[in-house]
Amino acid sequence: MYDLIVKRTLSSFGTHSTRETLNVEIEIKKEPFVTKGTRTIEPGWQAYYQPYLFIEEKELPPFKENQKIKIKKINLLSKETQPPKRYTPASIIKELEKRNLGTKSTRAAIIDALYQRNYIIENSLQVTGLGLKTIETLDKYSPEILDEELTKEIEVDLEKIREKKEKPKEVIDRAEKFLTKILTKFKKHEKNIGKNLLGALKETRDKASIVGKCDVCKKGDLRILYSRRFKSYFVACSAYPKCKTTHSLTRGLPKPTDKKCESCGFPLVQIIRQGTRPFNYCINKKCPQKLEWMKKNKDKVEAFKKQNQDQKSQK
Ligand SMILES: [Zn+2]
Ligand SMILES: [Zn+2]
Missing domain, CATH: 1.10.460.10 (Topoisomerase I, domain 2)
Incomplete structure (x- = not known):
């Protein structure tokens, strides 16, 4: 990290760098072909920024305008165009x-x-x-x-x-x-x-919060809600107060998935938590797979519970 900072600082005092781009249009039997090459002529600041510089050098042989070229070999490639990438x-x-x-x-x-x-x-x-x-x-x-x-x-x-x-x-x-x-x-x-x-609006909100059908009344939707009192997310049936079904969630930001638990068939919720990769969490408290995992990883679970309590008391 230090090396990067030093080199970045030094290079910001460097002179301009010059690069040359050569665009070549070649006509073969009336069909247009193009190629492009870019090379660095004057490295300038780039000289101080190695090895953190990632630019492509692609040098073409020297061409003259209207120059006739010989075809050595023809490669027939089958490729597909890629759709543009999504914006970030x-x-x-x-x-x-x-x-x-x-x-x-x-x-x-x-x-x-x-x-x-x-x-x-x-x-x-x-x-x-x-x-x-x-x-x-x-x-x-x-x-x-x-x-x-x-x-x-x-x-x-x-x-x-x-x-x-x-x-x-x-x-x-x-x-x-x-x-x-x-x-x-x-x-x-x-x-x-x-x-x-x-x-x-309703549809988008539902998509962002509904995890599946209620396992008790079979009518209501189970949706993710936030409890201000407990400062945590939980899952509750939309048929409340007729149906009072709730499921607790683990710490982190929950998001619905369209997946079901392999072990018990309950909906899986994706949990986004700082410090770990997003993971799927079964909302069923009595899920056999979850209980088994917790038994196997007793130490982890205890450490996590303690960490959670500490955080709550800090709040
Ligand atoms: Zn219900
Ligand atoms: Zn399960």
Whole structure:
């Protein structure tokens, strides 16, 4: 770690490095083929950053324009194109930057808000039913809100105020005018928008909390709830108060899975806990497999219980 820090520091004082990229288009029987090579000409700062530098050197033979080349060998490869990778929070922030949306201080907060409002889930971003429905509904009733240009315009205008190129009053007057227009339209369709989103909201919330059918009344859904009193998650039947079935969970953040316990058939819940890999947990207190595991790992269980108690008393 120390070595990395030292070399990183030194390299930040280095001179610029120069790299050369060669794009070659080759025409073979009227079919276009392309190849690309990149090499470092002047290493500059790179010289101080070894061995932590990971850039590819791919040198091509020197080519001249309109040069005729001989074909030595032809390899016929069968390959498939890959779909683009899903965005991660980091890569989508970069994309926002590229599109000039938001500012350095707001971009991370924008992504956070999307998670908190249940529009997206997972680290490799996936849109939820609610997220999709929100876009669909806005597109129908108020497409201006979704327009990237609108956001950009506001950012640019704010920048103009900062640079003293325009007076705040002019910008605010202008913004007020078009926002009033958009919001009047939105207000007019408010009921329809609400109706559209309600179903999706419920569905997304259920997906995030329902672990399976109740094992006692067979009617209600078992859902993950949070107890403020005990500061922990637990599973309870949605038919409460008719059915008072509950199951306790182990420490960590629980998430529903569509898997069932091999041993007892109860729903499995994924537990995300700091310091260990996410693992599946059977919600059945009397699960034979779980009891056996606990018997085998008595020391671990005792240590865990003690650690838990210490944490609770600290709180
Ligand atoms: Zn029940
Ligand atoms: Zn089980």
